[in-house]
Amino acid sequence: xxxxxxxxxxxxxxxxxxxxxxxxxxxxxxxxxxxxxxxxxxxxxxxxxxxxxxxxxxxxxxxxxxxxxxxxxxxxxxxxxxxxxxxxxxxxxxxxxxxxxxxxxxxxxxxxxxxxxxxxxxxxxxxxxxxxxxxxxxxxxxxxxxxxxxxxxxxxxxxxxxxxxxxxxxxxxxxxxxxxxxxxxxxxxxxxxxxxxxxxxxxxxxxxxxxxxxxxxxxxxxxxxxxxxxxxxxxxxxxxxxxxxxxxxxxxxxxxxxxxxxxxxxxxxxxxxxxxxxxxxxxxxxxxxxxxxxxxxxxxxxxxxxxxxxxxxxxxxxxxxx
Ligand code: AHG
Ligand code: MN
Ligand code: MN
Numbered sequence: 001x002x003x004x005x006x007x008x009x010x011x012x013x014x015x016x017x018x019x020x021x022x023x024x025x026x027x028x029x030x031x032x033x034x035x036x037x038x039x040x041x042x043x044x045x046x047x048x049x050x051x052x053x054x055x056x057x058x059x060x061x062x063x064x065x066x067x068x069x070x071x072x073x074x075x076x077x078x079x080x081x082x083x084x085x086x087x088x089x090x091x092x093x094x095x096x097x098x099x100x101x102x103x104x105x106x107x108x109x110x111x112x113x114x115x116x117x118x119x120x121x122x123x124x125x126x127x128x129x130x131x132x133x134x135x136x137x138x139x140x141x142x143x144x145x146x147x148x149x150x151x152x153x154x155x156x157x158x159x160x161x162x163x164x165x166x167x168x169x170x171x172x173x174x175x176x177x178x179x180x181x182x183x184x185x186x187x188x189x190x191x192x193x194x195x196x197x198x199x200x201x202x203x204x205x206x207x208x209x210x211x212x213x214x215x216x217x218x219x220x221x222x223x224x225x226x227x228x229x230x231x232x233x234x235x236x237x238x239x240x241x242x243x244x245x246x247x248x249x250x251x252x253x254x255x256x257x258x259x260x261x262x263x264x265x266x267x268x269x270x271x272x273x274x275x276x277x278x279x280x281x282x283x284x285x286x287x288x289x290x291x292x293x294x295x296x297x298x299x300x301x302x303x304x305x306x307x308x309x310x311x312x313x314x315x316x317x318x319x320x321x322x
């Protein structure tokens with residue numbers, strides 16, 4: 001089986017980018033190891049502090065963030081990093097040519113219950129005239145991403161990656177400490193009968209989203225003419241992995257719990273990297289009105305409404321939104 005590093009060396013003509021992806025992979029092995037130890041390593045539970053977005057941090061959010069920050073800042077080619085758990089971007093090496101953005105631990109509410117979580121990352125080019133702690137350097141649309149991916153910590157640890165030329169997955173062989181390629185050219189089926197949305201927010205959605213989900217629930221005798229199944233893991237990384245494996249649609253739409261927020265999920269750390277993967281795999285990603293990767297970001301912690309997955313189903317959601 002092909003090792004991640006060998007694959008990257010063959011597949012990617014930018015060896016500096018290979019180093020960044022390899023460093024991410026190595027650091028995620030550490031995070032996976034901490035997760036495997038769980039309570040034995042004292043890593044479960046709350047960190048008893050809030051991040052910049054007002055969310056209560058778990059110990060592992062902080063640990064994963066620190067591991068990634070430390071290891072990436074050692075690379076001369078990394079100019080700066082931005083993280084869901086850091087209030088501001090962090091400058092690394094002035095000569096660097098990449099900016100690395102990440103959600104160090106996605107699905108935090110799953111940590112303490114021993115259910116899947118992940119790390120999501122996005123790599124952008126760094127402008128020569130902007131420093132690594134300059135927020136404006138990071139405000140690039142998702143179309144600029146050089147690479148994007150995630151590491152899913154489930155029964156297996158799996159890295160799923162794109163450098164703009166297809167989507168590949170690598171399973172960590174813990175016996176030898178190597179990621180080995182287990183799937184290539186991943187494709188998302190265009191049609192699906194499986195949806196993922198947090199139904200408890202139903203009363204807060206816009207009418208258009210309420211109508212679409214009501215029609216999903218009405219099954220084979222309803223206007224969509226199919227019996228749909230539902231899943232909700234509460235970790236985007238696991239939902240997207242399921243969709244990359246067997247199709248589906250994942251939605252975290254705008255809702256009026258906090259009307260000023262344009263959604264729950266973060267454009268730079270969650271929506272854009274997952275969009276690059278999904279589009280590379282033949283799926284679609286939308287806010288319900290426009291392609292996520294067409295958004296010109298205005299802030300690194302910006303939030304966005306997300307609809308992504310099997311292309312024909314995303315088209316249907318867009319039609320319900322006129
Ligand atoms: P994070 O743990 O990085 O804050 O992200 C959690 C996100 C996403 O992964 C998941 O789909 C969603 O929040 C779960 O939200 P609910 O609490 O509404 O289930
Ligand atoms: Mn997240
Ligand atoms: Mn997170």
